Amino acid sequence: MFSPQGPGLRELAVQALSSVEHGYDLLAPKFDHTPFRTSDTVLEAVARALTDLGPFDRGLDLCCGTGAGMNVLRTVCGTSVTGVDISAGMLTVGRERSAGGAAPPPRVDWVRGDALALPFGPVFDLAVSFGAFGHFLPRELPALFAQVYSVLRPGGRFAFPIGAPPPLASPWYWALLGFDTAMRVRNAVWRPPFVMYYRTFRLGDVLRALDGAGFATELRALPEFGRRPDGSPRGRLVVATRAAAG
Numbered sequence: 001m002f003s004p005q006g007p008g009l010r011e012l013a014v015q016a017l018s019s020v021e022h023g024y025d026l027l028a029p030k031f032d033h034t035p036f037r038t039s040d041t042v043l044e045a046v047a048r049a050l051t052d053l054g055p056f057d058r059g060l061d062l063c064c065g066t067g068a069g070m071n072v073l074r075t076v077c078g079t080s081v082t083g084v085d086i087s088a089g090m091l092t093v094g095r096e097r098s099a100g101g102a103a104p105p106p107r108v109d110w111v112r113g114d115a116l117a118l119p120f121g122p123v124f125d126l127a128v129s130f131g132a133f134g135h136f137l138p139r140e141l142p143a144l145f146a147q148v149y150s151v152l153r154p155g156g157r158f159a160f161p162i163g164a165p166p167p168l169a170s171p172w173y174w175a176l177l178g179f180d181t182a183m184r185v186r187n188a189v190w191r192p193p194f195v196m197y198y199r200t201f202r203l204g205d206v207l208r209a210l211d212g213a214g215f216a217t218e219l220r221a222l223p224e225f226g227r228r229p230d231g232s233p234r235g236r237l238v239v240a241t242r243a244a245a246g
Contacts, residue, residue, distance in 0.1 A: 007034065019192040020135055024065070025089030031066050032093075038068050038130040042235075045224040046128070046161050047072045049237045053157065056126040059106075060084065060151065062115055063132030067094035070108065073128060080107040082124070088112055116143055120151040127151065127158045133201040141205065145213035145240075154245035158215065161222065162203060164234050206238065215240035 007015070007030045015023040024031070031037060050056075050072065057080075059073035064083030073081040085091050091110045098108055113119045115136075127148050136144055148158050166172040176198040187193040210217045217240045225235035 016186065016194060017190060018194065020194055020196070021086050023194055024085075024087035028066065028087065028089035028093045031090065032068075036131070037066070041224065042130070042161055043068055043072050045222045045235065046130075046159070046237060047075050048224075049220055049222060050076045050126070050128075050159060053159070053239065054126070056157075058082070058124050058126075060120070060124045060127040062127055062129040062148065063135070064094065064110075065090045065132075067098060067110075069128055069130040070094065070098070072130075073126070074106060074108070077106050077126065079105065080109065082109045082111060082120075084111045084113045084115065084118065084120075086112065086114055116140065116147060118147045118151050122151055122153050122156075124152050125156050127156070129160045133160075134197050135195050137195060137197075138200050138202075138205055141209040142212050145209050145215065149213045149215060149242055152242040154242055156242045158210075158238075158240040158242075160238055162201070162206070162236055162238055163225070164228055164232060164236075165199075165202075203236075210238075210240045215242060217241070 007027060011026070011030075015026045018026060027034070027036075054076040056077045059077035059081045061067070061069040061073055061081070061083040064070055064085045065087070067083055070081055070083050083091070083094060085094075091112055095110045111119065115132075133141075145158075152158065166176070180197045180199050183194065183196055187195070207217055217238060220237040220239060221233035222235035222237055223233075225233065227233055
């Protein structure tokens with residue numbers, strides 16, 4: 001699962017016993033060599049879907065990490081792209097990797113901030129997020145989505161991919177259940193907590209929280225991932241739209 005350039009077992013153990021912020025500060029230099037980075041397959045599928053919805057002016061990558069999602073925004077946003085993350089280490093790596101030479105539009109900014117207290121006004125046409133929602137407890141979703149709503153212009157969109165849950169017979173089901181169980185045990189006996197759960201971001205809960213925040217939401221199939229035996233998509237793009245002015 002890890003390339004030779006990725007973190008070793010001891011490094012992962014130290015990171016897992018840290019807070020979310022400090023853990024990612026430690027992981028940042030090797031993050032892109034771990035399976036925690038969103039795959040290029042997902043990023044490319046979302047970029048294609050957003051191209052059909054755009055173009056956009058100003059984009060925000062929520063919990064941007066080292067900037068994989070920023071590259072998606074660069075393809076669909078004409079004026080500026082902003083990444084926000086709580087980890088200074090992840091932002092430093094992203095900023096360094098995007099530096100060099102006279103960058104063409106859009107302008108790229110990296111901002112340290114808390115997703116539950118975003119330091120922006122309603123200036124973005126598009127917000128995206130990749131692989132970060134496991135860091136928020138289900139009870140935090142209404143506040144998180146309200147923050148995203150507050151930084152979008154009227155008519156602005158909040159888009160993110162979501163995969164179908166693995167079936168009970170799948171090894172992935174048991175792997176994710178085992179990971180979440182281990183994290184719950186860790187957080188019960190160790191402080192500070194490290195919030196990272198794979199099975200708490202359920203589509204029904206997500207849609208209800210988006211509706212409560214004021215979004216009008218639609219689901220778009222990502223055809224690159226095919227369909228399940230029952231015909232439902234294996235991957236979807238959630239597109240939540242802030243009401244237009246007037």
